Amino acid sequence: xxxxxxxxNQSAGRAIEINTGRLQRDLLIRRxxxxxxxxxxxxxxFFLWAPIAVLVVFSFNExxxxxxxxxxxxxxYVNIFTGVLGAESAFSTELLxxxxxxxxxxxxxxxLISTVIGTMVAMSLVRSDYPGxxxxxxxxxxxxxxxxxxxxxxxxxxxxxxxxxxxxLTGQRLYPGLHTVVIGHVAFTISFVAVVVxxxxxxxxxxxxxxxxxxxxxxxxxxxxxTFPLLLPAIIAGGLLAFTLSLDDFLVTFFTAGSGTNTLPxxxxxLLKLTVTPEINAISTIMVVASTVLIxxxxxxxxxxxxRG
Amino acid sequence: MLExxxxxxxxxxxxxxxLPAILWLALFFLIPLGIMVVVSVLTRxxxxxxxxxxxxxxxxxxxxxxxxxxxxxxxxxxxxxxxxLVIGYPLAFFISTRQRxxxxxxxxxxxxxPFWTNFLVRTYAWRxxxxxxxxxxxxxxxxxxxxxxxxxxxxxxxxxVGLVYGFLPFMVLPIYASVERFDFRFVDAAHxxxxxxxxxxxxxxxxxxxxxxxxxxxxxxxxxVGAFVTPDLLGGTSGLMIGNLIQRQFGGSGNMxxxxxxxxxxxxxxxxxxxxxxxxxxxRA
Numbered sequence: 239x240x241x242x243x244x245x246x247n248q249s250a251g252r253a254i255e256i257n258t259g260r261l262q263r264d265l266l267i268r269r270x271x272x273x274x275x276x277x278x279x280x281x282x283x284f285f286l287w288a289p290i291a292v293l294v295v296f297s298f299n300e301x302x303x304x305x306x307x308x309x310x311x312x313x314x315y316v317n318i319f320t321g322v323l324g325a326e327s328a329f330s331t332e333l334l335x336x337x338x339x340x341x342x343x344x345x346x347x348x349x350l351i352s353t354v355i356g357t358m359v360a361m362s363l364v365r366s367d368y369p370g371x372x373x374x375x376x377x378x379x380x381x382x383x384x385x386x387x388x389x390x391x392x393x394x395x396x397x398x399x400x401x402x403x404x405x406x407l408t409g410q411r412l413y414p415g416l417h418t419v420v421i422g423h424v425a426f427t428i429s430f431v432a433v434v435v436x437x438x439x440x441x442x443x444x445x446x447x448x449x450x451x452x453x454x455x456x457x458x459x460x461x462x463x464x465t466f467p468l469l470l471p472a473i474i475a476g477g478l479l480a481f482t483l484s485l486d487d488f489l490v491t492f493f494t495a496g497s498g499t500n501t502l503p504x505x506x507x508x509l510l511k512l513t514v515t516p517e518i519n520a521i522s523t524i525m526v527v528a529s530t531v532l533i534x535x536x537x538x539x540x541x542x543x544x545x546r547g
Numbered sequence: 548m549l550e551x552x553x554x555x556x557x558x559x560x561x562x563x564x565x566l567p568a569i570l571w572l573a574l575f576f577l578i579p580l581g582i583m584v585v586v587s588v589l590t591r592x593x594x595x596x597x598x599x600x601x602x603x604x605x606x607x608x609x610x611x612x613x614x615x616x617x618x619x620x621x622x623x624x625x626x627x628x629x630x631x632l633v634i635g636y637p638l639a640f641f642i643s644t645r646q647r648x649x650x651x652x653x654x655x656x657x658x659x660x661p662f663w664t665n666f667l668v669r670t671y672a673w674r675x676x677x678x679x680x681x682x683x684x685x686x687x688x689x690x691x692x693x694x695x696x697x698x699x700x701x702x703x704x705x706x707x708v709g710l711v712y713g714f715l716p717f718m719v720l721p722i723y724a725s726v727e728r729f730d731f732r733f734v735d736a737a738h739x740x741x742x743x744x745x746x747x748x749x750x751x752x753x754x755x756x757x758x759x760x761x762x763x764x765x766x767x768x769x770x771x772v773g774a775f776v777t778p779d780l781l782g783g784t785s786g787l788m789i790g791n792l793i794q795r796q797f798g799g800s801g802n803m804x805x806x807x808x809x810x811x812x813x814x815x816x817x818x819x820x821x822x823x824x825x826x827x828x829x830x831r832a
Contacts (some may be wrong), residue, residue, distance in 0.1 A: 387790050391805075
């Protein structure tokens, strides 16, 4: 009896020994994992924010260098609004303001059209059934995934051909401009509006509309007094998304605008291609602030949307 | 009968509601894409536009002379996707495992907000950082680590950095959603069965969050293949991608049919990626 119990104890002891070895290894793995898990966000957030911080900081730098900070100045901001940008006289304040106003005009018209059309198609997809609906659903998502450069050049080829034929038929020469840019922007923003509005529609309680109809409201009145007010936050959020996308777009604009029409991104691209100047840092900083404000508004609207629903 | 009539009315109403979008997308999205496909098999005329007869010479050039650029584009996109995954997975995991909701929201906000800054501006920021007299080289030479400035800008490295910077949120968000849905009691079960953290992660957590990984990878890879601005501003000649080749064929002394052919090939790569995602990526979800 005694020897066998001893061997049992021995084997138990060995088992515990092996376990402590494993335990140490497992604890080491856990510690490495934890360190990694805390190191990663520090690195990632630095990676995401440092470039923007550098732009903002050096937009106030006295010297033209983007390496050493010598002192604070607002000269570069003043330069944007009073005179010539950097060494390139081709980029005047006038042209900048002209580009900005083009961007805003295109943005507003695009938003108006694609919000209306996008909301309509979202309602159609959620509330009714017809042959080809699935196909439409698929096509609607295509502009989101097809590379912008493909959309841009296919539109360029399309307008080029269209204008050539028009010229042949009527002898009248048409040119690209703000209108062709708007057409291109609407083509890819409809999808984004539709996605946002559709999500809200799918969450909406259909009984509310049924109730309105039971109470004698016709379809138009049901839409105007029940559906539309409930959808409004999503429509506004979709519209703001379309506006931001249009304002931000470079490639589709680049290919559909023709030579005479600048938007802010096309203007900025022209500047960037040439040189690095502190004025670009200043313009970039203004754009960062502007988009942050826009997104803030959009998020607070969506937040209200979520709490209400 | 009333029922049937009202259903018919709803069908008609639905079609009418969808009609403007259908027309707009058909006219200004699908037809232009179709025309582009047609132009890609036309012969180039003196002005750079396409004329008859039909030819496949542009596709021959795409897969012949231009195949290095094609492969480079795919290679750069794959590397950028992989880097996004390596950085983005732990980040998404970290964010979605925070206990307090406001911490998660702030973290997500910190990931998304830079994304809403104009893409050109964000790419330009890396020109400032990576240039010969840029921020990184200046810091390195000030600390005495280097004598000569490092060639960082106008390299494939710069393009990868720019693409990762541009599309990282596309990787983080789907993985975040996947990890958030993951039931961590599975990890407890794995531990009870003797698995350590590493094994529990590799054999339980990672496989169950694969839908997010696939979605994120597709969402990053697709815009990378179609990139123009990033290689244009950061890549120089050594980082040239398909997007840059396409852009060069339009305007001036361009070659629209060749540009169209390049575009069609790019579109096919995107479609194949999507197809692969739908086929393999959504199966587990």
